[in-house]
Amino acid sequence: MYRGTVVKVKKNYAIVVTDQNEYLRIHIKGKMEVGQQILFTESDINNQIQSGKGHSGMKKKWAAIAVAACMMIGIFFGMGPLMGDSTQAYALVSLDINPSMEIMVGEDNLVLSIIAVNDEASQIVSDDMVGKDFIEVIDTMIKRSEDLEYLNTDNNHIMVSSASLIEGEDNPLNTLIVSYLEEDLEVSTSVQVIYVESDPETANEALEQGVSLGKLEVAHQSDDEMAVHLSVSELVDAPETGLIIEAFEIENDKEELLELEEELIQILAVNPDAAEYLARVQAAIADGGEADELIDETEDWIDDWEEREDMASDLTEDVEELEEELSEIGESTPEIASLLGQIRVAIANGEDAEALIEEAEELIDALEEKLDDEDDMDDEDDMDDEDDMDDEDDMDDEDDMDDEDDMDDEDDMNDEDDMDDEDDMDDEDDMDDEDDMDDEDDLDDEDDMDDEDDLDDEDDMDDEDDMDGEDDLDDEDDLDVEDGMTIEVSTDVEDSTDVEDSTDAEDGVDNEDDADDEDDMDEEED
């Protein structure tokens, strides 16, 4: 039996929060409304429905970037060669690696002209780029930067920015750019990608000043005019600007496969099922080919496995606690013993044995009570007489039942209350016990961590700490800026997968992902 509060009523189901703070979907019955507190049972629960949201399978490696306090004055480059006719341009795209380019985009997303913002850029830019699809051109530019080793393990940042050049018009290129960066960009070493959404005003200003749109936007947002003279890596590292930049990582498949291989080898020690994935991952490494799907699939499998492991260890602790309790009581029953056996089997099979554990708890409680009662038997002999009397009273009441339904209702209500109180008491007791276990659990988890993990954790901490220090410096400024940037990136990404989602809504989710991946990143780097 569950008691729950309705928090959301949909056409085919309602979401309730139980008094155990479980969120459940239940079938609709009659008129239901938010705030209604209801009683329901197992059979009312609707397990079929899953919200359509969640992981889109899109490979997305977000990473906030650690910041070091380094400020350098960059070198100012004048406007480079201007090619083609830019009169029909409706959008401006900038690409900063260290070569910095501005691309004027016209109708059909074709490149109208390219401005090489610095000397390095002139090595990248070529005449044949004009008239091609701008995404294709960006891709060629990144490839050439790799070939010329502007993009390497030390300088591994790519910043792309875009804005409409027409006041009041939405920028139509956002989605295309983000989906290219997220899905199509292939790199030979892992890179950090930063996408900055800008506006027509800034775009025109960038053109006038002959500076990169992306850098100018960051300069505006961080209120630091010098930012336009920094390289992307420096922007990421500098305290004023680094904070507002959220980069996501495009990993080289091979590097990622090698990491997965390592992880799988560790899992293999305890779970033979890992062998299958390990074999496939190793084959893919030997193959050297694309392995996006395999990577996603393997990552999902590892996540699942870790979750099951966690659940199993929680449940095992529960069982051990019950066994301890039994040994304290000093007695057991065949039912309890067989139930505990079943639980062990269920855990070994990776099933959720929570219901069985609750059953065992109840049996053990009952046993304990029974033993207590036997102790108190002598004392209670006198009481029994009184009990009988009471029972007779009850009987009388019940005889009158048909005539006086109302009265009975009240009585029953009281009964109900009493029962509830007892339930609650029990639950609380159980909870407390389990709490202690949990605390221990946590300690264990931490102990179990490898030295490597510990190191990683420390890294994470450091990174976070660094960030925080800066948080305090200019919280207010950064806030607007960061919100702006993040919303734009994430909106586009999510819009392409999930039309229903509201713009603001995605922000939080993506940030959450950032937090995770930040951790992952560090682990991977180590």
Place this chain on the structure above:
Amino acid sequence: MDLNQQVKDMMESNNTEAIDSLIQEYTPFIISTASEHLGRYLSVENDGAFGVSLSAFHEAMERYEIEKGNFLSFAKLVIKSRLSNFEQKLLRTKQTVEWDEQLHSFDRGADNELKMEIEAFENVLKQFGLDYEELTDGAPKHRDTRERANRIAYDTSGVPEFVSHIYHKRRLPIARMAERFFISLKVIKRCKIYILASVIIWTEKFTRLQEWIRPKKSLKLESDL
């Protein structure tokens, strides 16, 4: 021993304890029978129909004979018939104000203050890119895990710098939380949506919703709340 004989025996020996515990054990059955008959869920509070059903179940126990067949089928019959009487009676007396109010509360069972908090909470969740659907999918299924998450959320909401981080960045300062509360990153990550939502409930002072997530055993608070 089968249930039929069990019921018969406990009524004959008038073993009140056994009777009570049987009623308790079959409460889910009573609830689902009642809500099936009424075509609605029973309310947690003040639902006369629940009382009627419980007493009908008890009545069924008293009147049960082995010849009547399966006890549960018999009990179902009695519950439904008593509920029908109850409904008719309510309809007959509906005119009086008192009954009208009662009927009203049976039908709705909703409570405005709670409703407002639930909706306000939903709005705040929205700002964080969350909704009840995602919370339902993301909330830990295991009771222990949930309880642990409640504790973490409660402690987190007591640390102003964490709360401001959460409201500014719209995500949990996972690494610092792990460090501060001596828990593994994994524990927080696994329940991050749930923890975030719970921190919101504490921070926004949704007092009714706090009942859902109050940790069962209070730990030392990290700071004044």
